[in-house]
Amino acid sequence: MKLHELSDNEGATKKRMRVGRGPGSGKGKMGGRGIKGQKSRSGVSINGYEGGQMPIYQRLPKRGFNKPNRKSFAVVNLGLIQKFIDAKKLDAGSTIDATALIASGLVRRELDGIRVLAKGDITSQIDLNVAGASKSAIEAVEKAGGKVTVAAAKAAEASE
16 A cells, blocks of 8 residues: 555545535525624624523523632542552651652642542551641551651741
8 A cells, every 4th residue: 555545435524615606506605694694794703692682601690619829739548658668669667758759750749738638548657748638547547557747837838
């Protein structure tokens, strides 16, 4: 097979409609736009316009609020931390903090701090130093013989 022999399957492509190219084309003269009016003119964009009636997006009540200065945390599960310790990507003997988690590749970026959640189980005795942790995550680490230091106040000062 050569380059000049390549072609689409039959019916895979459809020729585009050439509008306004004479009466024989089936879309001649006004090109399917009808006679006069706003929609027959070029450069008209009237999405959501309902003929003067109040549009539905304005009639319906708005709900909710997005806090502009909300914090977003990088989330890490205990099961993943254990998996990285087993793979020797994290050292259970030293303190595991944001820099260690980023260096290991477990977290891409710190954002406003790292928050540990209790999904999965931890068997290693670890010393965690993070911006946030769920109660169940703290309990799980302490049950395994480790400790969690939550430095949320420190992370908040650093970001400001």
